[in-house]
Amino acid sequence: MIQVESLSVFYGERVAVQNATLIAPSGTITAIVGPSGCGKSSFLAALNRMTDLIPGARTEGTVRIHGQNTYGDDISPALLRRSIGMIFQKANPFPLSIRQNLQLALREHGVRQRPELESRTEAALRDVGLWDEVKDRLDQPALRLSGGQQQRLCIARAIILEPRVLLMDEPCSALDPIASAHVESLIQSFKGRYTILIVTHNLAQARRLADHLAVFWYEGEAGRIIEQGNATELFDNPQHPTVAAYLAGQRG
Amino acid sequence: MNSETRNDRLSLSFSRRFGPELATVLTGIPALVVAGMFGWILADILYHGLTQFSWAFLTSAPEDAGRQGGISTILVSTLMILGITLIIVVPVSLATAVELAERRSRSVRFDRLVRRSLDVLAACPSIVFGLFGNAFFCVYLKMGYSILAGGLTLACMVLPLLIRTSEQAIRAVPDEYRHAAASLGLSRWTTLFRIVLPAALPAMAAGLVLSIGRALSETAALIFTSGYVTRSPESLFDSGRAMSVHIYDLAMNVPGGNPRAYATAATLLIVLLVINGIAVRLTRIAGLTLNPSLEKNH
Numbered sequence: 001m002i003q004v005e006s007l008s009v010f011y012g013e014r015v016a017v018q019n020a021t022l023i024a025p026s027g028t029i030t031a032i033v034g035p036s037g038c039g040k041s042s043f044l045a046a047l048n049r050m051t052d053l054i055p056g057a058r059t060e061g062t063v064r065i066h067g068q069n070t071y072g073d074d075i076s077p078a079l080l081r082r083s084i085g086m087i088f089q090k091a092n093p094f095p096l097s098i099r100q101n102l103q104l105a106l107r108e109h110g111v112r113q114r115p116e117l118e119s120r121t122e123a124a125l126r127d128v129g130l131w132d133e134v135k136d137r138l139d140q141p142a143l144r145l146s147g148g149q150q151q152r153l154c155i156a157r158a159i160i161l162e163p164r165v166l167l168m169d170e171p172c173s174a175l176d177p178i179a180s181a182h183v184e185s186l187i188q189s190f191k192g193r194y195t196i197l198i199v200t201h202n203l204a205q206a207r208r209l210a211d212h213l214a215v216f217w218y219e220g221e222a223g224r225i226i227e228q229g230n231a232t233e234l235f236d237n238p239q240h241p242t243v244a245a246y247l248a249g250q251r252g
Numbered sequence: 253m254n255s256e257t258r259n260d261r262l263s264l265s266f267s268r269r270f271g272p273e274l275a276t277v278l279t280g281i282p283a284l285v286v287a288g289m290f291g292w293i294l295a296d297i298l299y300h301g302l303t304q305f306s307w308a309f310l311t312s313a314p315e316d317a318g319r320q321g322g323i324s325t326i327l328v329s330t331l332m333i334l335g336i337t338l339i340i341v342v343p344v345s346l347a348t349a350v351e352l353a354e355r356r357s358r359s360v361r362f363d364r365l366v367r368r369s370l371d372v373l374a375a376c377p378s379i380v381f382g383l384f385g386n387a388f389f390c391v392y393l394k395m396g397y398s399i400l401a402g403g404l405t406l407a408c409m410v411l412p413l414l415i416r417t418s419e420q421a422i423r424a425v426p427d428e429y430r431h432a433a434a435s436l437g438l439s440r441w442t443t444l445f446r447i448v449l450p451a452a453l454p455a456m457a458a459g460l461v462l463s464i465g466r467a468l469s470e471t472a473a474l475i476f477t478s479g480y481v482t483r484s485p486e487s488l489f490d491s492g493r494a495m496s497v498h499i500y501d502l503a504m505n506v507p508g509g510n511p512r513a514y515a516t517a518a519t520l521l522i523v524l525l526v527i528n529g530i531a532v533r534l535t536r537i538a539g540l541t542l543n544p545s546l547e548k549n550h
């Protein structure tokens with residue numbers, strides 16, 4: 001369960017996200033849509049404190065993930081991020097072998113026994129449907145994989161740490177239609193298992209995947225959530241005229 | 253049709269017909285001249301040098317002020333000086349480059365000051381480093397003319413260049429890797445040593461190889477610091493003569509020293525060509541590790 005309350009994200013003087021409030025129940029998929037530059041990525045990055053890495057970035061408001069306050073004083077960002085998987089628009093496997101990509105973080109987090117490392121590697125690769133494609137070349141560079149395979153490897157790299165939350169920032173937008181469909185059905189299969197927040201520009205995809213929908217818009221010098229709710233209801237019956245036009249494909 | 257339009261048409265067709273060729277000729281000639289000059293120097297040195305060149309030349313000590321014998325002691329001094337330089341330069345440049353490229357809370361002013369200082373130092377003529385090394389290491393720190401003083405002076409000379417190339421190598425590592433690492437909760441230490449530095453390694457090594465080349469061919473910084481005694485140094489506090497100093501001395505101060513100067517120059521040249529070849533290879537590997545799509549077009 002993700003509870004976000006009046007979250008604002010600032011870059012220096014600039015407000016990227018203003019007062020965003022959102023609740024995502026456990027095991028559901030929440031799609032975040034909206035035009036470019038309205039703060040979707042910033043919102044996502046604030047949830048696992050990736051904003052800490054950006055000089056001059058600052059947040060306000062509260063974020064609770066499974067009851068735990070993301071910005072609490074006793075929280076270690078590294079520990080927090082370990083329990084929150086993040087998938088980026090551009091697949092970014094490390095320039096290492098497939099095996100090392102998956103095991104680097106596991107080892108860092110204390111898994112040392114070879115059998116456990118191997119079995120978790122296999123399980124993660126099976127979960128993303130990559131096992132049969134790569135089982136004979138686990139020691140080859142991950143960067144030799146195709147774009148779609150790389151993105152699935154990144155997803156495997158995230159879920160091998162057994163997070164409860166997945167944050168996905170346009171995970172399909174750099175992929176060809178077939179690879180994109182593949183990743184999408186993968187996300188579909190994750191429903192119930194992870195709490196997923198997915199940013200997408202593909203409204204049809206949002207409609208197919210999402211239980212819950214949040215529409216971001218740039219309004220009054222800042223990005224904000226202008227409407228949210230049950231995905232089916234919101235698609236069928238949006239209240240906000242801007243949202244209605246956007247969802248009908250006329251704006252944004 | 254009047255004559256004016258006809259002229260226009262003529263000139264138009266002239267530039268159309270000869271334009272590209274003319275450009276090719278105009279840009280091609282200087283390129284040829286440069287390549288030709290390099291080829292000439294190369295051929296001259298190798299032609300005069302290789303006739304003198306033999307295994308014995310590399311393994312025997314110089315005699316008669318270098319007119320006879322070989323360059324074995326010179327090679328030993330050169331390697332010792334280079335060794336000192338590398339021992340200092342590799343860790344210092346690595347640490348500084350990491351600090352400059354990876355520090356998160358940065359003061360823009362301080363960074364600019366450091367970078368500008370490095371650029372100025374990198375552009376300093378080597379004789380300035382030679383005089384500084386003499387005053388500071390030889391005289392002030394009482395090292396005298398010694399391998400140690402020479403190596404330290406060379407270290408000062410190549411550090412700025414090496415720091416800058418290493419810093420650029422680290423910066424060239426895509427931020428995507430750092431983001432991925434952070435999102436997995438990897439420590440900065442792991443991120444640096446397991447991901448960022450390995451990815452930057454080929455480009456950093458290329459910078460190091462170029463620095464070695466620069467150190468090997470240095471004369472001015474060494475004459476006043478490591479000296480020009482042709483004996484084999486027995487410790488770091490002995491004076492010793494580097495290859496480039498040897499060439500300079502034979503060519504300028506020793507009548508009849510030219511043949512051996514040529515042979516030494518040929519040796520140095522071959523070493524430098526090999527080093528350059530390595531640098532080119534490493535740079536290409538760097539491109540491949542950071543941008544594997546290049547591999548497919550290969």
Ligand SMILES: Nc1ncnc2c1ncn2[C@@H]1O[C@H](COP(=O)(O)OP(=O)(O)OP(=O)(O)O)[C@@H](O)[C@H]1O
Nearest residue numbers: 011016034035036037038039040041042043054223
């Ligand atoms: N690192 C940064 N430093 C300063 N400003 C930033 C930074 N990242 C984003 N911004 C600004 O914050 C605003 C929101 O950006 P953000 O990337 O969150 O938008 P987005 O909704 O994800 O857009 P897109 O759909 O194009 O990915 C933009 O105006 C952007 O210029």
Ligand SMILES: [Mg+2]
Nearest residue numbers: 040041042169
């Ligand atoms: Mg974005």
